[in-house]
Amino acid sequence: AERYSVVIVGGGAGGLSVAARLRRAKPELTIAVIDPSATHAYQPGWTLVGAGVMPLASTLKQQGGLIPHGVTWIRERVRSIHPEDMTVALDNGAVIEYRRLVVCPGIQLNWDAIDGLKETLGRNGVTSNYDRDGAAYTWECVRNLNGGTAIFTQPPMPIKCAGAPQKAVYLSCDYWRREGVLHRIKAQFCLAGDKLFGINYYVPSLQKVVDYYGIELRFKENLIAIDGEKKEATFQIIGTDQVIVRPFDMIHVVPPQSAPDFVRQSVLANEAGWLDVDSATLRHNKFETVFGLGDVLGTSNAKTAAAVREQAPVLVKNLISSLAGEPLEASYDGYGACPLTVSYGKVVLAEFLYGGKVVSSLRYDQRKPSRIAWNFKAKIFPKLYWYGMLRGIDPKVSRKQVNTES
Ligand code: FAD
Numbered sequence: 001a002e003r004y005s006v007v008i009v010g011g012g013a014g015g016l017s018v019a020a021r022l023r024r025a026k027p028e029l030t031i032a033v034i035d036p037s038a039t040h041a042y043q044p045g046w047t048l049v050g051a052g053v054m055p056l057a058s059t060l061k062q063q064g065g066l067i068p069h070g071v072t073w074i075r076e077r078v079r080s081i082h083p084e085d086m087t088v089a090l091d092n093g094a095v096i097e098y099r100r101l102v103v104c105p106g107i108q109l110n111w112d113a114i115d116g117l118k119e120t121l122g123r124n125g126v127t128s129n130y131d132r133d134g135a136a137y138t139w140e141c142v143r144n145l146n147g148g149t150a151i152f153t154q155p156p157m158p159i160k161c162a163g164a165p166q167k168a169v170y171l172s173c174d175y176w177r178r179e180g181v182l183h184r185i186k187a188q189f190c191l192a193g194d195k196l197f198g199i200n201y202y203v204p205s206l207q208k209v210v211d212y213y214g215i216e217l218r219f220k221e222n223l224i225a226i227d228g229e230k231k232e233a234t235f236q237i238i239g240t241d242q243v244i245v246r247p248f249d250m251i252h253v254v255p256p257q258s259a260p261d262f263v264r265q266s267v268l269a270n271e272a273g274w275l276d277v278d279s280a281t282l283r284h285n286k287f288e289t290v291f292g293l294g295d296v297l298g299t300s301n302a303k304t305a306a307a308v309r310e311q312a313p314v315l316v317k318n319l320i321s322s323l324a325g326e327p328l329e330a331s332y333d334g335y336g337a338c339p340l341t342v343s344y345g346k347v348v349l350a351e352f353l354y355g356g357k358v359v360s361s362l363r364y365d366q367r368k369p370s371r372i373a374w375n376f377k378a379k380i381f382p383k384l385y386w387y388g389m390l391r392g393i394d395p396k397v398s399r400k401q402v403n404t405e406s
Contacts, residue, residue: 004032006319007088007098009078011035011063013043013305013389014104014294017312020068020392026320032072032096034088040066041132042385044305047164047341048378050129050138050252051171058382060132066390078105081266083287100289100319103268103275107160107295107303108260117253120228125250129168141250142172147184148249151233153223154191155256160295160303162198163338163350165191165254166206172252173213174343187215188246192222192238198302201358201404202340202350205367209342223253259296274298279354280331282315283322291315291322300354302336309389310335313396335359335399339377347373351399358402366402 006022008015011033019033045059067073076090081103088096109130111118120126121134127141128134150172154165169189176182189210196206196217210217218235221244225234233251235244258264264273268284275292276285279299284290293311295303310332317330334354339347346369351359360366362373388394 001087001095001097002032003030003097004072005029005098005323006031006100006102007096008033008102008104009081009088010103010105010294010296011037011040011067011073012104012106012294013308013385014106014312015102016040016066016068016390017308017392018102018104018293018316019071020390021312021316022319022392023068023070024392025316027070030072031070032074033067034074034076034078034090034096035063036075036077036091038063038075042382044161044377044385045382046129046132046135047167047171049135050127050142050168051175051341051344052139052143053344053378056132056136059135061386068391078262080262081268083268083284083290086289098289100291100323102315102319103263103290103292103296104294105260105263105296107257109255109257111255113256114223114253115225115234116228117226117255120226121253124228124231125248126226126228126253127250128253128255129164130254138168138172138252141252142175145176145185145250146181149186149188149247151246151248151251152187152189153233153251153253154189154193155254156192156222156238157198158303159254159257161338162302163340165189165252166196167341168252169215170209170213170340170342171344173215177213178344182213187213188218189215190218190221190223190235190246192220194219197340197350199350199352199356199358201356201402202348202367205348205369206340206342209348209369226251226253263296270298272298279334281318281328282311282332283318283328288322291319299334301332301334302338302352304336304338305385305389306337306351307335309394312389312392339373339381341374341377342369345371345374347377349373349376358404359399360402361397361399363400
């Protein structure tokens with residue numbers, strides 16, 4: 001079998017950040033990234049694609065051009081991981097050996113969990129920014145709607161970028177407002193959960209935005225089926241077996257999400273199916289040669305690229321210590337961020353650590369919709385991703401803790 005010092009499962013935001021940093025820190029290590037996908041997506045850009053702010057093409061690059069020099073790209077799908085033997089099995093039957101493993105295959109989008117969705121996604125006004133072509137179709141749907149009912153859904157947590165479902169609502173409503181048709185459109189935001197955002201500190205600002213556009217909020221409603229031809233969506237009221245059928249002219253769907261099946265069904269998973277790592281060191285709780293980062297983790301941080309940016313240097317430092325037989329000293333504080341696009345040109349930039357502790361990088365009251373934060377979202381973050389994170393050279397940011405009592 002082929003053997004590498006470090007094998008990385010998944011070449012997304014997490015996998016490439018770690019590969020680039022490891023390569024810089026320890027050029028003597030042999031490193032392989034396993035990922036079947038030929039294109040790499042900057043997924044946070046899809047919110048802006050859905051609003052016609054960013055072309056889809058600018059969120060995509062050839063994976064081959066992003067793999068750091070000296071790192072081997074194995075263009076295959078991982079079928080299973082065998083931490084007792086320190087091997088990974090690929091779809092093509094090959095077995096790869098490692099000294100250290102980094103698990104970062106992201107999150108799985110369970111489109112099948114909603115009856116009828118797959119058949120109609122991308123047609124009949126049924127769309128999703130969580131899908132690459134869907135993001136472009138969202139913009140088509142939004143542009144073409146002049147009246148009627150627009151439904152936006154949010155499944156049970158956890159999902160990646162928990163703010164993305166409502167970002168789609170706000171940008172669509174702002175577009176309709178600017179076009180002068182918002183008063184003819186009934187916008188409904190149906191959430192499986194019972195609050196607008198996980199961190200209470202930001203909720204009043206977001207509620208103001210909801211009221212401004214006249215969005216109807218529906219809590220504890222979980223989308224379970226879609227009939228594209230009839231243009232009807234069926235919701236289950238959480239905790240009951242009661243259902244509601246709602247007609248729509250367009251619907252933006254966010255699919256339920258889970259850890260990828262090959263992780264969920266492995267010895268690496270915790271009870272809920274997520275990768276079972278220590279929340280500070282990012283090393284696996286049972287297997288000392290396994291580390292992980294990104295959306296696949298069972299830790300309580302927000303599943304965002306912003307979290308990955310903080311996790312990558314911690315993981316790399318600890319992985320190198322572990323190879324040297326030294327104690328793991330770096331620790332991740334649970335940082336995550338969510339740039340909530342409340343209108344064209346304005347963002348509420350939510351930033352927080354484990355336990356919902358609020359922090360601030362920009363040093364103003366970040367609950368206020370801000371143009372500076374929009375520029376970060378639309379211009380700076382994409383550059384930081386492609387040229388900083390993926391090359392392992394993004395700068396460390398200092399943040400101030402915010403007193404949320406006052
Ligand atoms: P990914 O980047 O998803 O990469 C996973 C990789 O693993 C993929 O390349 C995949 O091909 C590969 N893979 C999967 N299965 C296998 C397998 N079996 N074998 C080998 N390889 C495999 N984050 C923010 O910080 N800010 C935002 O504003 C933001 N907005 C978002 C909006 C949307 C619409 C979406 C969808 C996401 C958004 N995110 C945002 C979240 C962000 O994109 C993710 O948190 C981030 O990409 C996670 O990185 P990752 O490496 O864990 O997974």
